[in-house]
Amino acid sequence: MRQLMRFHAEWCMPCKASAPAWKKFKEDNLSLFDYVDVDVDKEPALAETFGVQSVPALVLIEDDKNFRMRIGSFTEGDLIKFTE
Numbered sequence: 001m002r003q004l005m006r007f008h009a010e011w012c013m014p015c016k017a018s019a020p021a022w023k024k025f026k027e028d029n030l031s032l033f034d035y036v037d038v039d040v041d042k043e044p045a046l047a048e049t050f051g052v053q054s055v056p057a058l059v060l061i062e063d064d065k066n067f068r069m070r071i072g073s074f075t076e077g078d079l080i081k082f083t084e
Contacts (some may be wrong), residue, residue: 001032001033001034002032002033002034002060002061002062002083003034003035003036003060003061004033004034004035004036004058004059004060004061005035005036005037005038005050005058005059005060005061006022006036006037006038006049006056006057006058007038007040007050007052007055007056007057007058007059008037008038008039008040008056008058009039009040009041009055010039010041011041012038012055012056014056014072014073015055015056015073018050018056018074018075019074020072021060021074021075021076021078021079022079024076025076025079027078028037029083032052032083033064033083040055050067050069051069054071054072056071056072056074056078057069057070057071057072058068058070058074058079058082060082060083065074068082
């Protein structure tokens with residue numbers, strides 16, 4: 001199964017603005033992805049592993065070797081487009 005990761009931080013206003021879209025997308029597509037929320041302040045090594053330098057960031061892991069990243073605030077429509 002593909003994995004969808006959201007990198008965020010408590011202090012990040014765009015992260016807070018995007019949180020409802022993330023929640024709704026997860027509810028509507030629960031069976032399509034393994035969802036992971038990553039607080040970059042609590043897990044900086046994981047953020048570094050994926051090269052996340054700005055939040056919010058989305059990482060879609062297609063398989064063991066390939067992943068895509070999107071940086072910046074997002075809507076539910078952006079999530080749909082990103083995961084197609």
